[in-house]
Amino acid sequence: MRVPLAWLRDYVELPADPAAVAEMLALLGFPVAAIEKRPVITGVIAGRIAELGKHPNADRLQVGRIEVGDGAPLTIATAATNVAAGQTIAVATIGARLPKLTIERRKMRGLESEGMMISAEELALPDEWFEDGIMQFEESLQPGTDVVEYFRLSEAVLDVEITSNRVDAMSLIGLARELAAYQNVPLRAPELSNPGEGAGGAKANVTIESPDCRRFVSQIFTGVRSGSSPAWMRIRLALAGQRPINRLVDISNYVMLETAQPLHFYDAAKIPNHHLIVRDAREGERFVALDGSERELSPQALVIASETSAECLAGLMGARSSEVTDQTAELILESANFSGARIRRTAGQLGFRTEASSRHEKSLAPALTAVGAARAAQLLVQAGAMPHEPVAFGQPLSAAAPIDFKISDVKRLLGYDLPPQEITERLDGLGFKVEPADGMLRVVPPEWRTDVTCSADVIEEIARMAGYDLIASEIPAVRAHEIASGDYRRERKVATTLAALGYREIVTYSLHGVQVYDKIRRAGVEPPARPVEVQNPLSEEQRYMRHSLGPAMLTHLARANGPDRAFEIGRIFYTEDRQPLETPMVFFAFSAAPQNEPEWHDENFLRAKGDCEAFLRAMTGRSRFETAADERDGFHPGKTGVVLMDGREIAVVGEVDPRLVRTFGVRLPVYACRMILSALPPYDVPQFQPPSKFPSTYRDLALVCDADVPAQRLESALRTAAGAWCTAATAFDEYRGSQVPAGKKSIAIRVTLQKPDATMTDAEADAVIEQAVSTLRADFGVTLRA
Amino acid sequence: MNLVDNLEDLRARFEDALKNSAGAGSLDAVRVAFLGRSGEVTAVRRSIGKLPPAERPAAGQRINEAVEKMERALDEAQANAEALEVGASLSQRIDATFPAVPPRQGSIHPMKRVMHDVCAYFERHGFAVVVGPEIEPDYYNFDALNIPPDHPAREGFDSFFLTPNLLLRPHTSPMQIRTMQQHRPPVAVVVPGTCYRRDAVDARHLYQFNQCEGLLIDEGVHMGHLKGMLTGMCREIFGAEQQVRFRPSYFPFTEPSAEVDTTCPLCRGAGGECRMCGGSGWIELGGAGMVHPNVLRNVDYDPDVYSGWAFGFGVERMALVRYDVDDIRRFFENDDAFLEQLA
Numbered sequence A: 001m002r003v004p005l006a007w008l009r010d011y012v013e014l015p016a017d018p019a020a021v022a023e024m025l026a027l028l029g030f031p032v033a034a035i036e037k038r039p040v041i042t043g044v045i046a047g048r049i050a051e052l053g054k055h056p057n058a059d060r061l062q063v064g065r066i067e068v069g070d071g072a073p074l075t076i077a078t079a080a081t082n083v084a085a086g087q088t089i090a091v092a093t094i095g096a097r098l099p100k101l102t103i104e105r106r107k108m109r110g111l112e113s114e115g116m117m118i119s120a121e122e123l124a125l126p127d128e129w130f131e132d133g134i135m136q137f138e139e140s141l142q143p144g145t146d147v148v149e150y151f152r153l154s155e156a157v158l159d160v161e162i163t164s165n166r167v168d169a170m171s172l173i174g175l176a177r178e179l180a181a182y183q184n185v186p187l188r189a190p191e192l193s194n195p196g197e198g199a200g201g202a203k204a205n206v207t208i209e210s211p212d213c214r215r216f217v218s219q220i221f222t223g224v225r226s227g228s229s230p231a232w233m234r235i236r237l238a239l240a241g242q243r244p245i246n247r248l249v250d251i252s253n254y255v256m257l258e259t260a261q262p263l264h265f266y267d268a269a270k271i272p273n274h275h276l277i278v279r280d281a282r283e284g285e286r287f288v289a290l291d292g293s294e295r296e297l298s299p300q301a302l303v304i305a306s307e308t309s310a311e312c313l314a315g316l317m318g319a320r321s322s323e324v325t326d327q328t329a330e331l332i333l334e335s336a337n338f339s340g341a342r343i344r345r346t347a348g349q350l351g352f353r354t355e356a357s358s359r360h361e362k363s364l365a366p367a368l369t370a371v372g373a374a375r376a377a378q379l380l381v382q383a384g385a386m387p388h389e390p391v392a393f394g395q396p397l398s399a400a401a402p403i404d405f406k407i408s409d410v411k412r413l414l415g416y417d418l419p420p421q422e423i424t425e426r427l428d429g430l431g432f433k434v435e436p437a438d439g440m441l442r443v444v445p446p447e448w449r450t451d452v453t454c455s456a457d458v459i460e461e462i463a464r465m466a467g468y469d470l471i472a473s474e475i476p477a478v479r480a481h482e483i484a485s486g487d488y489r490r491e492r493k494v495a496t497t498l499a500a501l502g503y504r505e506i507v508t509y510s511l512h513g514v515q516v517y518d519k520i521r522r523a524g525v526e527p528p529a530r531p532v533e534v535q536n537p538l539s540e541e542q543r544y545m546r547h548s549l550g551p552a553m554l555t556h557l558a559r560a561n562g563p564d565r566a567f568e569i570g571r572i573f574y575t576e577d578r579q580p581l582e583t584p585m586v587f588f589a590f591s592a593a594p595q596n597e598p599e600w601h602d603e604n605f606l607r608a609k610g611d612c613e614a615f616l617r618a619m620t621g622r623s624r625f626e627t628a629a630d631e632r633d634g635f636h637p638g639k640t641g642v643v644l645m646d647g648r649e650i651a652v653v654g655e656v657d658p659r660l661v662r663t664f665g666v667r668l669p670v671y672a673c674r675m676i677l678s679a680l681p682p683y684d685v686p687q688f689q690p691p692s693k694f695p696s697t698y699r700d701l702a703l704v705c706d707a708d709v710p711a712q713r714l715e716s717a718l719r720t721a722a723g724a725w726c727t728a729a730t731a732f733d734e735y736r737g738s739q740v741p742a743g744k745k746s747i748a749i750r751v752t753l754q755k756p757d758a759t760m761t762d763a764e765a766d767a768v769i770e771q772a773v774s775t776l777r778a779d780f781g782v783t784l785r786a
Numbered sequence B: 001m002n003l004v005d006n007l008e009d010l011r012a013r014f015e016d017a018l019k020n021s022a023g024a025g026s027l028d029a030v031r032v033a034f035l036g037r038s039g040e041v042t043a044v045r046r047s048i049g050k051l052p053p054a055e056r057p058a059a060g061q062r063i064n065e066a067v068e069k070m071e072r073a074l075d076e077a078q079a080n081a082e083a084l085e086v087g088a089s090l091s092q093r094i095d096a097t098f099p100a101v102p103p104r105q106g107s108i109h110p111m112k113r114v115m116h117d118v119c120a121y122f123e124r125h126g127f128a129v130v131v132g133p134e135i136e137p138d139y140y141n142f143d144a145l146n147i148p149p150d151h152p153a154r155e156g157f158d159s160f161f162l163t164p165n166l167l168l169r170p171h172t173s174p175m176q177i178r179t180m181q182q183h184r185p186p187v188a189v190v191v192p193g194t195c196y197r198r199d200a201v202d203a204r205h206l207y208q209f210n211q212c213e214g215l216l217i218d219e220g221v222h223m224g225h226l227k228g229m230l231t232g233m234c235r236e237i238f239g240a241e242q243q244v245r246f247r248p249s250y251f252p253f254t255e256p257s258a259e260v261d262t263t264c265p266l267c268r269g270a271g272g273e274c275r276m277c278g279g280s281g282w283i284e285l286g287g288a289g290m291v292h293p294n295v296l297r298n299v300d301y302d303p304d305v306y307s308g309w310a311f312g313f314g315v316e317r318m319a320l321v322r323y324d325v326d327d328i329r330r331f332f333e334n335d336d337a338f339l340e341q342l343a
Ligand SMILES: [Zn+2]
Pocket: B264, B265, B266, B267, B268, B269, B270, B271, B274, B275, B276, B277, B278, B279, B280, B281, B282
């Protein structure tokens, strides 16, 4: 909310420095987003045009003799056309400083001009909101009056943020009340009696058909004259960000800014029988708002209607048909209270908001209806209108329920003690009524506060007034509890392990556009059939939830100039039984130059597998893993393995489908490993096996077998066949080609043998090997390569 | 050939081999060839068997003498060769200023590092770290947190919806409810995790971000404990001199509520023309407060017995301040230069 400091100072004594006021507001819970300083303007005074005539040498100029109080009248030429003798206008005298210029003595077409008649723009006011031409003042403003000082135009404007629970403070008086209580100085609020009270006269009849209108104060004013508002009101409204319209509309806006209660004025001549009905809109009911916009309503909207048509969208905006104009002589005031939820829903559905609705939708206090009406009545009377009796319709005002508040709760929740006397004073400053009652205080919130309903709310009020700085830092002694950190610790260990293995962590967006699926499809791969879709994305780039960490990883690797390595820990999303579900994953990958190697071998794959096994070893404490060749979406059909532990799949490792790699713009082959975080077995502490003291020996075997026999099967068959003395059987070379028959390969495996209690002799070793080889010959048809 | 000639011939060939050997390594080969188990000397020794028994002791004696000489010569040659090698090594001169060969090193994402540091701080003080789903029903996101339907505060959590009542969590606070539903007090947890809000993206705003939530519930827990823990956390993340300031604020799930500020680490609170804090000397971290009695009631905790606090801070924002990053979007761009500098 824009708060002109000059206006705020009407109600409360404040420090001169706007920054000090802003700081105070921040410490009260109303942070100031910006302090808008006003430009320095000097030498501008009010002048009365005593005479006005044509410039002797220029058709398009006029020359005025301007009375400026004590000094001699000034002769000033102007090109403006909205000037006339008798007007009181803004005059910049010689030497005056304006935002963009300094006034000097100068000749205009041979005639010396002793100053300049100026417009709202030269006073740094939004000129499109003021008269076209020279700024006009009321006759009552004495010529010679310093304009900047009189209208306090040098005072800053604060942009104050008001939390949604404090709609009462979306007003000048509301904020002034807070500042007064905080500084312990009086609040100078306008006296709020309605001049129509007891006046009798005409009454507007209101029928409330909807429970969403809780209260409606109506009041008729006759002898109304519109026209433009006095300069002080127009300037205040403009600085507060509200466009001045005419005297009547300006009064309703002024009262809303001052008291938080939005008002609406109807031209009484347009309301048959002076009868207003608060009801649901009819399906398809047309409504032309006073800004000219046209809408078709649904029963969702609440309207205030005459007997014939909707005349106001409740809480939002009035209708053009009963708008007050310069011809309006009699008006009906509406100061009403609506259900905040209803107004918010309607505003959301119709897609428009107003200053009024931004207050209504936060649920104003019903008691403010009388306040708003009274203040408007005062201003209308000042403007020459005649007030009639205000009439309240709807639910009677009920006093707020008292809150029994334990004094000891201050210490319990804030950590410090305050004497009851001080608590009472603090609350009193904010308008609360406090009565002591047996270790407790019985607290009744003021009628304008609907947000204080329990003891904790009262404590916050006390803390705000005493100052949050009174809360002293203390480290709690946290008692032992049973809550475990398992999942998070695993995630953190995954990250540190992969970082240690040389991978760089990335964090990417979980939402993406349809382009990702287009790319996948272009690669000849089927995208997920039922992706998780966001119903209300801000842009099409946020339409879908990622089904894999792969696309973002490929996009990342595509940006690198050469080989790169990265990992990501994050959730993927999918649909099952129409339910959107999520799973935390880890995905690591590297891009690497292809090696010059035969088609049946890929060193980069073995590196990826090595990283995967090292990772699994750190995570699980195990050191032996089985891999089975397999196919998986997104991976190369012939270069992919699944890693099994106790027969359960825990990881997929392989080359990423080269079609995807290419479509996502990576110029090098990519190898990756993906794991479901929750599928990772828990860490199993490895147990020490004392190694044999006796030397081991080994035999290297070159076995010729069918090309499709996996090395891992030969290894494990050898280990089994070689018996208990075999400590390892590890393939270390592979050959296919002219030296072995077609469809065959030669695999070199080193078998290591060791006895726990003696040195193994060559003869023993040879016997074991011979036995093992003959078993393999029988089971796999292997032969020893010569 | 007789034995003497044999030995003579052996000695000559041994000396040749010694002369031709280069360095300590090839001396081993000479040793094996002549003195090894199946070396030349062994062959000569075997020939003793062919001699008449009376000549055998003398022959053995001569062979032993020859072997002794060869061994001495070998040892000497060995010592010389090693001395030469060490000498050659010591005379080497390299350029120690030449750039290092970098190890293959990965890194933790800077935002995640801040998250880990925050969690580690709270773990040291007895808090557990729990994580929860990113898709949450509106009950956990709002209703249980004292934000009923039509509450104006729901607008502050402008959320992405997947179904009419399932949404991407706009804050980590649903885990407050889940944790309290599963455990009785004392409850002491931090909740790191990804959140989503329909915010327009700019240098200070993201639609996807990470939050770190904290929750402590027990008898006698007050707002001073919150300030104490947050001050400690800020000192861990930003520096030893950090101060923490509370300002009143409003969140439906806490009462009293506070905005938490910490000293601007760049200007150390001086303000002025500081680009980090805009001259206020303070950095806004996020919201906090005493858990609202209605929230405690929603999980069957008695608010007259138990009290506690919660906070929720944006992790990217903390990282932005800690590493003086100019644009918050960088935390999702994964630019190599960015990750490398903050590795
Ligand atoms: Zn700073």
